[in-house]
Amino acid sequence: EQSDDAGTTIASPSSMPTARENYVTQRIGANTCDACGAVVAPDDEKCRTCGEELSSSPATVKLTRKEAAGLKTRRARDIWIAASLCALVFVFIFYARRFASFRQEAQTPPPTLTEAPQPTPVPSSALVELKPTRVIVDSSFEGYNATPLTDGEIDVRRIAGMRYNAGNWVSAETPGEHWIELDFGAPTQVAAVYLYWGFDRDRFMPSRLVMLETPADNQGEGLNRWKTLTTLEPGGDYDRTAFEFAPVLTTRLRILQPMRGGPTGRPFVMWVREVKVFGASEDHATP
Known part of the structure; x- marks a missing residue:
């Protein structure tokens, strides 16, 4: 310390350095992130x-x-x-891929199908007429019966001179099926059936659709079970329809006109004047 002239004491700087405490700043620790x-x-x-x-x-x-x-x-x-x-x-x-597959299928020609050879019908010259033992029809128009179907008369000029119901058979005029059944009494080989259509007022009356059937078991046991052998559509003003086929062994045949399959203008009747059945001669008979 020093005193001035007035006696005031003046503090002088110390030559000793002032001691300072060093502090390190630390991070506040966290318990969780x-x-x-x-x-x-x-x-x-x-x-x-x-x-x-x-x-x-x-x-x-x-x-x-x-x-x-x-x-x-x-x-x-x-x-x-x-x-x-x-x-x-x-x-x-x-x-x-599907499109490519379709294109490939479209471009691939269909396989050629080889049909099995069909039996050849018997030539007309080798046909022999057969006589059924019984003829049955589903119905008859009033005044008509089945007798003319196997009387052997097919000449329309002679029939025209007979009574109206003597040379033709006509079924009842109903919308159901109509048929003619031929019974041979024993297994018989049949190769053709000729159907001679009835006529009215100088016009033939052919059915528009007709089927030839045989018993389903081919032995004649199933009276109500039939299978179709062949089908024809006679169509216009024709005198005769011929079913010709390879010989079949059967005891019965049935000629069926389906519902509404009758002649044009008279679809509910079946109109026939003669039925002829033929077998094959011995040279063409099936073993």
């Missing part, structure tokens, strides 16, 4: 789970979370786009 919430140790610089710096400010953490959410959204969108593209590629390949 602000980014992911994982538990962390006090001396960790970064989160061991998500890698986030533990000294980041709340704003930085919020931004980091926002970036992470955006990244997650972009990844989900990319995955969805990739899956959609894969699906589209799959659909394109599928339909491309």
Whole structure:
């Protein structure tokens, strides 16, 4: 210390340095990560789970979370786009293959089918007339009966001079089926059936559709079971319809006119003047 002339004491600077305590600023340790919430140790610089710096400010953490959410959204969108593209590629390949298959099928010619050889009908010169033992019809128009069907008369001029019901058979005029059944009494080989149509007022009356049938068991046991041997559509103003076929062994034949299959203008009747049945001569008979 020093005194001035007035006796005032003046403090002089000390030559001894002022002692100062050294302080080290330390990070405030966090128990959990602000980014992911994982538990962390006090001396960790970064989160061991998500890698986030533990000294980041709340704003930085919020931004980091926002970036992470955006990244997650972009990844989900990319995955969805990739899956959609894969699906589209799959659909394109599928339909491309189908189209190629259809084109190949369209360009491939169908296989050639070889039909089995059909038995040849017996020539007319080798036919021998047969006589059925019984003729049955489904019905008869009033005044008519089945007798003319096998009386041997086919000449329309002579029939025209007879009574109206003497040279023709006419079924009842009903919309159901009409038929003529020929019974031979024993198994017989048949090769042809000629059907001579009735006539009315100088016009023949052929059925529009007619079928030739044999018993389904071919032995005559099933009285109500028939199978079609052949079918014809006589059509216009014709005198005769001929069923000709390879010989068949049967005890009965039936000539069937389906429902409404009668002559033009009279579809509910069947109108026939004669039925002739033929077998094959011995030279053409089936063994």
